[in-house]
Amino acid sequence: MTHVIEVEHLTKRYRDTVAVDDVSFSIEKDTIYGLLGRNGAGKTTVMSILTAQNFATSGTVRVFGQHPYENARVLERMCFVRESQKYPDDATPRHALRMARLFFPHWDQELADQLVDDFQLPLKGRTIKKLSRGQLSAVGVIIGLASRAEITFFDEPYLGLDAVARQIFYDRLLSDYAEHPRTIILSSHLIDEVSNLLGRVLVIDRGRIVMDEETDEIRDRAANIVVDAAAVEAFTAGREIIHRRSLGRTTSVTVLGRLTSDDRARMAAAGLDVAPVSLQQLIVRTTQHAAEQGGVSSSLEEGALR
């Protein structure tokens, strides 16, 4: 498997805050990645550094085997669609698309025209500043797709887009990717909405990578089991419980580890409800779990200091 991006021990510090904390990962060629995590987890910082729009405090970043900084040969092969992209005050969408056409060598004007139609974007007569939030997002999405860059970053690209427009984006992304495979890195809060599009998932939490896996591997990794409180131990023995909720005598636990058909048969025979865990739930649970464990260990350390 070829890697188009390689990151080693990347750290980014802003004064007292560590935005990215000694992170190492690589990005496979022609794969759709989900870069997922909470607000402030470090997603945008990582993408800015990879596209040379921000500097690392330490660590190395290689894109197509080279340093991206002031490296035109690398930068013209990447497209970064920012959540809050700024355009010149008097620029119209038509200006923005013309600029993009000049910059990106694989730009497809036909696709751009088609997308302008799909999103019903007014090309002239109004500056980008005066567009609605959704129309502003559409400008970014159109540039990101039509640029056909070898690596495209979409940072929360759908803000203000309604459900119909988001579906258009997902459909166009899939069909164009099928015809022109390339590396796509999509950061998103709407995990369930995009999970089926993703080939791999990178989850970042408080500046660290907590998950880096194929989406399909994760899908049946956890299960929700609803069980009588007294019987929890019998059915979850040897499994890591990442979440637990109780209502009276009934307990709902989320356990890690794939259930074998024997497990399922045993649980069905006992009349337990076993429900799948969506990717979104799993990621929420995993980051909560990591936070709790982090909390526990730091309080232990404090205790040790006293």
Next chain:
Amino acid sequence: MVEEGRALFLQIAESVEDAIIDGSLTEESQAPSTNELAAFHRINPATAAKGVNMLVDKGVLYKRRGIGMFVAPGARERLLDERRTAFADRYVEPLLAEARKLGLGPADLTALINDRAAVTEP
């Protein structure tokens, strides 16, 4: 249509198998391509390809170079065999478990099934 918690490529493979079993995809006819499956189910093409490859490994589909995927001869019969074997685990076991909870014995179940079948079957 796509359910959570089960590997997507398995669900894709199963959807193609269902079409073969119900006869909408006949033997020796061309199966949907990876990209068609991806677009239809709105999933990653690599995932759809994994499902299709699994069917090739199982001998349900075969590849004609430069043309596409086709349904293998005898595929339907083999899939039916496989599904019949899995039927007890997948449907009868949970049925029995729920019946036990409600105090219904095997004889009650048989009667219920006969009653229902009489109503629904023409």
